[in-house]
Amino acid sequence: MLYYLTKRLGLSAAVIGLVVLVLFSLLHLIPGDPATIALGPRATPEAIARYAEKMHLDEPVWRQFLIYIGNALTGDLGLDVFSNRPVTAIIMERIGFTLALVCAGMGWAMLLGIPLGCLAAVKPGSWLDRVTGVLSVGTIAVPSFLVSIWALLIFAVQLRWLPAIGAGEPGQLGDQLSHLVLPAFAIGLSWVGYLARMVRASMLEVMGENYIRSARAFGLHPQRVIFGYALRVAILPTITLIGMGFGGMISSTVFAEIIFARPGIGKLIFDAVMARNFPIVQGAVLVATGLYILVVLFSDILIAWFDPRVRESL
Amino acid sequence: MKPTATTRRGFLGTTAALGALGLAPAWTTAAFAQTGGTLRLRIDGDNDVLDPGFMTGGIEIEAQKQCLPFLAQYVRDGDTFTWEPTYFVTRLEQRDATHIDFELTEGLTWSNGYGPVTAADVKFSYERMKDTDWSGYFEALDHVEVTGERTGTIVLSKPFAPFIMITLCHGPGAVLSEKAMADAGGEFTTQFPAVCGPYTYEATPGQRAVFSANPDWTGPAPAFDRVECNVISEVKAAERAFEAGELDCTEVGADTLARYAKDMPDGTGIAVAGELQYMWMGMNTEHPKLQDIRVRQAIQHAVDVDTILQGAYSGTTPRSHGIICPGLIGQRDSTGYGLDPDRSRALLAEAGVSGLELTLRTLNNQERMLAAQIIQSNLAAVGITVTVVPLDSGPFWEMGQESKGETWKDLELWLMRFGTTPDPYEATQWFTSDQVGVWNWERWTDEEFDRLYQEGINETDPQKRHDIYVRMQEIMENTGAYVWINHEPEAFVHSTDIVVNAAPSGELNYRRFEKA
Numbered sequence A: 001m002l003y004y005l006t007k008r009l010g011l012s013a014a015v016i017g018l019v020v021l022v023l024f025s026l027l028h029l030i031p032g033d034p035a036t037i038a039l040g041p042r043a044t045p046e047a048i049a050r051y052a053e054k055m056h057l058d059e060p061v062w063r064q065f066l067i068y069i070g071n072a073l074t075g076d077l078g079l080d081v082f083s084n085r086p087v088t089a090i091i092m093e094r095i096g097f098t099l100a101l102v103c104a105g106m107g108w109a110m111l112l113g114i115p116l117g118c119l120a121a122v123k124p125g126s127w128l129d130r131v132t133g134v135l136s137v138g139t140i141a142v143p144s145f146l147v148s149i150w151a152l153l154i155f156a157v158q159l160r161w162l163p164a165i166g167a168g169e170p171g172q173l174g175d176q177l178s179h180l181v182l183p184a185f186a187i188g189l190s191w192v193g194y195l196a197r198m199v200r201a202s203m204l205e206v207m208g209e210n211y212i213r214s215a216r217a218f219g220l221h222p223q224r225v226i227f228g229y230a231l232r233v234a235i236l237p238t239i240t241l242i243g244m245g246f247g248g249m250i251s252s253t254v255f256a257e258i259i260f261a262r263p264g265i266g267k268l269i270f271d272a273v274m275a276r277n278f279p280i281v282q283g284a285v286l287v288a289t290g291l292y293i294l295v296v297l298f299s300d301i302l303i304a305w306f307d308p309r310v311r312e313s314l
Numbered sequence B: 001m002k003p004t005a006t007t008r009r010g011f012l013g014t015t016a017a018l019g020a021l022g023l024a025p026a027w028t029t030a031a032f033a034q035t036g037g038t039l040r041l042r043i044d045g046d047n048d049v050l051d052p053g054f055m056t057g058g059i060e061i062e063a064q065k066q067c068l069p070f071l072a073q074y075v076r077d078g079d080t081f082t083w084e085p086t087y088f089v090t091r092l093e094q095r096d097a098t099h100i101d102f103e104l105t106e107g108l109t110w111s112n113g114y115g116p117v118t119a120a121d122v123k124f125s126y127e128r129m130k131d132t133d134w135s136g137y138f139e140a141l142d143h144v145e146v147t148g149e150r151t152g153t154i155v156l157s158k159p160f161a162p163f164i165m166i167t168l169c170h171g172p173g174a175v176l177s178e179k180a181m182a183d184a185g186g187e188f189t190t191q192f193p194a195v196c197g198p199y200t201y202e203a204t205p206g207q208r209a210v211f212s213a214n215p216d217w218t219g220p221a222p223a224f225d226r227v228e229c230n231v232i233s234e235v236k237a238a239e240r241a242f243e244a245g246e247l248d249c250t251e252v253g254a255d256t257l258a259r260y261a262k263d264m265p266d267g268t269g270i271a272v273a274g275e276l277q278y279m280w281m282g283m284n285t286e287h288p289k290l291q292d293i294r295v296r297q298a299i300q301h302a303v304d305v306d307t308i309l310q311g312a313y314s315g316t317t318p319r320s321h322g323i324i325c326p327g328l329i330g331q332r333d334s335t336g337y338g339l340d341p342d343r344s345r346a347l348l349a350e351a352g353v354s355g356l357e358l359t360l361r362t363l364n365n366q367e368r369m370l371a372a373q374i375i376q377s378n379l380a381a382v383g384i385t386v387t388v389v390p391l392d393s394g395p396f397w398e399m400g401q402e403s404k405g406e407t408w409k410d411l412e413l414w415l416m417r418f419g420t421t422p423d424p425y426e427a428t429q430w431f432t433s434d435q436v437g438v439w440n441w442e443r444w445t446d447e448e449f450d451r452l453y454q455e456g457i458n459e460t461d462p463q464k465r466h467d468i469y470v471r472m473q474e475i476m477e478n479t480g481a482y483v484w485i486n487h488e489p490e491a492f493v494h495s496t497d498i499v500v501n502a503a504p505s506g507e508l509n510y511r512r513f514e515k516a
Helices: A002-029 A034-039 A045-054 A061-073 A087-122 A127-141 A144-158 A173-207 A210-217 A222-259 A265-274 A278-306 A308-313 B008-032 B059-067 B119-131 B163-168 B178-183 B235-243 B254-262 B293-302 B305-311 B341-350 B366-380 B393-398 B424-431 B447-458 B462-478
Strands: B038-043 B072-077 B080-085 B089-096 B099-104 B141-146 B151-156 B199-204 B208-213 B226-231 B249-251 B268-272 B277-283 B357-363 B385-391 B413-419 B482-486 B491-495
Touching (some): A002 A061, A002 A278, A087 A127, A087 A222, A087 A265, A087 A278, A127 A173, A144 A173, A144 A222, A173 A222, A222 A265, A222 B235, A265 A278, B038 B249, B059 B199, B059 B208, B059 B226, B072 B163, B089 B163, B099 B119, B119 B151, B235 B249, B254 B491, B277 B293, B293 B341, B305 B482, B357 B393, B366 B413, B424 B447, B424 B462, B447 B462, B462 B482
Parallel strands (some): B038 B226, B357 B385, B357 B413
Antiparallel strands (some): B072 B080, B099 B151, B141 B151, B199 B208, B208 B226, B249 B491, B277 B413, B277 B482
16 A cells, blocks of 8 residues: 555656646747736736746746746745735635635535446436436536536526525624535536436445345345445445546646636636736646646545555556 | 445425525625615726736726725816816915926824825936836826925926826825835835725735725715625626625626627616727838828728727717817817728729739727728729738737847738827827838828927827817828728716716726715
8 A cells, every 4th residue: 555655655746746837838839928818918028037036937948947946946946026925825725715616516416426337237228218318328428618608597586595695704604604505516517417316326236236235135134235245346446536527627727716706716827817917827736737646646545545456456 | 434424304494494595695695786885897807907007007006096085086077077176175276387386285194103195205206107108108207395293395407398198197196104214124015004085995816905094084985885896806796796796886898899889778878088099090100011101091081080089889889080089179070081992992003903902900899890891891892902911919019120030021011099088199109200110101201290290299288289180190191001980989878876077088986976
């Protein structure tokens, strides 16, 4: 297990290193002078010079890269071009909102998708299975930004049941939760379908196994057979999917955060790209990548914990 | 390992409880939306630098106008924009071409115990601007003479007629507390070191800026005790928030403006702050394909501007007749050319040009691309083949600048839009001879234009200034290098319960909002 962990951590570090290199290269590959692009066409020469100095743009590119890597290793992701605030602090202010949204989105998708998949697998070919199949494919096919817009127009603009924008009053949990409902619904909907299909397929495979047949033959309660024995094995590929889904959701929150004007990492990156605020873009993408790698790593460890065969094969 | 024990009843109960908890505050929010005292607006991002010397502009100016003293403010006088003294002064007079006298209102005090607002604060604030990113606005300032505790004179080094309109009324004209600035280390970013205005300022990054009633304020009370500015970067998201009843006023895009103008929802109004953007299609007079003025004039006669206004801007923008925008001294009411494809073809034949192929460069956004495609079609009708080249803002803004590479040599046609302040001086400054290869991408020079530019700065008589700027636009148009297109408005949709106040360039002034 220790070897496995070390290997995975090493791989994660390599991925992060590659991401830093790509992010850093982008700044220099974009056509135009980085300082002028960041500060706008009418920036004074003094402002451009100050920016170039602050960003070390007057240094050779390899040296700029080393400076960035060195600073990033100590948690210093640079300064916001405009406000001069530390990028790390700005990201920390936003990251909680994104994590809350991702957890809520994936949370409700799991609560609905996994039981639906189980039920469909228990009675394959039944009306429930067919309805679940159609709904699953339907929700998978609809992009989350479209769901966001529809949800906003129906539940916030038309019916006015739920708030349209923001993350709620700081310190008021109820208000914050109400602001979470629509964006979480939007980003989680397609995952209901994914999870239901995945669990159904895995369950069908497991339900045909000899040990399930034996459990039934011993007269165990069907619920115990399904949830206690079959689902425990069938859930393993789903855990991997959920792990990757968490990572993917961090990216897909960008649409929900923009449409619902919600603070978060996605919106931060989008706004920074639009304002050509490169230190923020670099820092936020780096953190999002780190989160993705962490979640995938965690899901792999979870699988190893659930399944002794995986542990033994390491 | 034990499986997690989740019962059906437990699951349903928890879900129902969470759902109820989530929904409950929404009713509260919806009800609160209609209560008085709070004005709910949109800002398109965080206020990064509130310091007038190093701000980006736009929303930061909005914040400054609520929390800092200004000596002058914009006011509409019929169809034109002019200025008036603010509450912060009892006197603001242009004594002669280079002296502006002022007297501050008695009883103005800074927050945080920094004492009264003095003429020394005005001197400090304006003289420091000469060493900042916004120094261009104070190029004509020589010094501020303090003649008393609350009185002084702004002394200009040379006559500069637009000083009050473009400097004192605008963000750079904000007054700071000298003592508070010293304590803050000479600069500040996201917190005002001291405020003097109807509101105090507090921001939650990424979420909102809140302006609350300033307990130290002794001046006229604003109509709203509290102003909440929600950070919504996308105009469309803000429009939906307005429709959901969560904003009282927000900026709208051209398509929404057209939709609302056609079918205005109940309780909704439209306010147009100003139209201080001028868009045109430029031509490089030095490019071999366009050196013959008859070719350029042929292009002027071939472009159907009315179709662009309808097709790309849904009929929401006024037609342009030059670089001076509506409401400003010097605005023209017609152009010397018109849509005439036959005349266009005749001019091309006269110039001996056939099978002409040109490139049209434009920023890659919806309206410009539509405009470019309409121009492409118009020019095809007279035998000119146009290739539209969409560009990102980085390369776009550098393509005509000699200091940024060699692209300026290949420039043929391009769609350009500049913004300006409410004085004709600023719009003309980009087209003088010394701007060739900087912002004068059309690359023409004219001695009369340069002379008139200086005369316009020195002249204080409005009628004479009007004549000067009309003539300057005629000179530009006669080069054949311009097809004037439109002036995009700064338009706001708002609840009819409120009266919007905005500067001509679109910055909202919350303290001057009123209840209808």
